[in-house]
Amino acid sequence: METNALSELCNAVASLLNSSRRVLFITGAGVSADSGVPTYRGVGGLGCHASDDPLFDIERELDFEVMTLDPTRAWRTFHTMERESRDAAPNDAHARLSAFCRARPGAWTLTRNVDGLHRRADTPNLIELNGNLRDLECIGCGWHESVVSFEGLEATPQCPSCGRVVRPRCSLVGEPPIEEAMLALERELKRGFDVVACVGASSNASFVADLLGETQARGTPTIEINPGESVVAHAAHMRLPVTPAVGIASVFERMKTPPPHAA
Numbered sequence: 029m030e031t032n033a034l035s036e037l038c039n040a041v042a043s044l045l046n047s048s049r050r051v052l053f054i055t056g057a058g059v060s061a062d063s064g065v066p067t068y069r070g071v072g073g074l075g076c077h078a079s080d081d082p083l084f085d086i087e088r089e090l091d092f093e094v095m096t097l098d099p100t101r102a103w104r105t106f107h108t109m110e111r112e113s114r115d116a117a118p119n120d121a122h123a124r125l126s127a128f129c130r131a132r133p134g135a136w137t138l139t140r141n142v143d144g145l146h147r148r149a150d151t152p153n154l155i156e157l158n159g160n161l162r163d164l165e166c167i168g169c170g171w172h173e174s175v176v177s178f179e180g181l182e183a184t185p186q187c188p189s190c191g192r193v194v195r196p197r198c199s200l201v202g203e204p205p206i207e208e209a210m211l212a213l214e215r216e217l218k219r220g221f222d223v224v225a226c227v228g229a230s231s232n233a234s235f236v237a238d239l240l241g242e243t244q245a246r247g248t249p250t251i252e253i254n255p256g257e258s259v260v261a262h263a264a265h266m267r268l269p270v271t272p273a274v275g276i277a278s279v280f281e282r283m284k285t286p287p288p289h290a291a
C-alpha cells in the first residue's frame with residue numbers, strides 16, 4: 029500500500045512527466061529483474077547463476093580477453109547466460125515505457141541491459157548502450173545477424189561468410205559501450221532533455237551516476253525509481269524507493285492528460 033508521502037511523490041513525478049516533451053529514461057538491471065532475468069554487475073541479461081563450481085568467476089569469464097584468447101570458453105558462458113534469459117518476457121514496465129515513447133516522440137530509452145527486452149517491447153528511440161546478447165557479429169569480416177535465441181547454435185559459432193569466430197555484439201568486461209549507441213546518446217544529450225529518469229539502476233552504475241549528476245548540475249530535473257541503495261541517489265531531485273514495476277505503474281496511472289506534441 030502506498031503511504032501518503034509516496035503517493036504525493038508519484039503525483040509530483042507524474043505531473044513533471046506530463047509537462048515534459050523531451051524525456052530520457054535510463055534503465056538498468058532492476059527492470060530486467062522484474063522479468064526474472066538474472067543480473068550481473070547491474071546489467072540485465074549479463075547474469076550467470078548456473079555454475080556449481082565455487083571457483084567459477086563470472087567476472088573473469090566475461091572479460092574480453094577470454095573472448096580473444098579462448099572463444100570456446102567464452103561461448104560456454106554466453107550460452108549459459110542466453111539460456112537463463114531465453115524465456116523471459118517484457119514486463120509491465122517495459123510495455124509502459126514503450127507506450128510512453130511511442131506517444132511522445134521526444135522521449136528516449138537508454139538501457140544498460142543486454143537481454144533485449146526493451147527491443148522486444150517495440151520501444152522506439154531505444155539506445156542499447158551495452159549492446160544486445162543476441163546480436164551476433166563476426167570478428168573478422170563484419171558479418172552480423174540478430175537471432176531470437178541461441179537454440180540450435182553451435183558451441184562456438186563460426187561466421188558463415190569467412191569462417192572466423194562470431195561473438196555477441198555486447199560490451200564485455202573491459203570493453204567500452206557500443207560506439208553507435210554512445211554517438212546516439214551524445215547527439216540526444218546535445219539536443220537536451222526536459223527531465224531524466226533513472227529506473228532500476230544498480231549500485232554499480234557509475235556511468236549512469238555521472239550522467240545523472242551532470243544533468244542535475246545543469247538544472248534539469250532528475251528522477252530515480254529504485255528500491256535499494258544506489259550510486260545514483262545523490263543526483264536525483266525526486267526519488268521513489270520502490271521497484272521499477274511498481275514505480276512506473278504508480279506514476280503512469282496518474283498521467284491522464286494526452287502528451288504534448290513533439291517538435
Ligand SMILES: [Zn+2]
Nearest residue numbers: 166169187190
Ligand atoms: Zn566473417
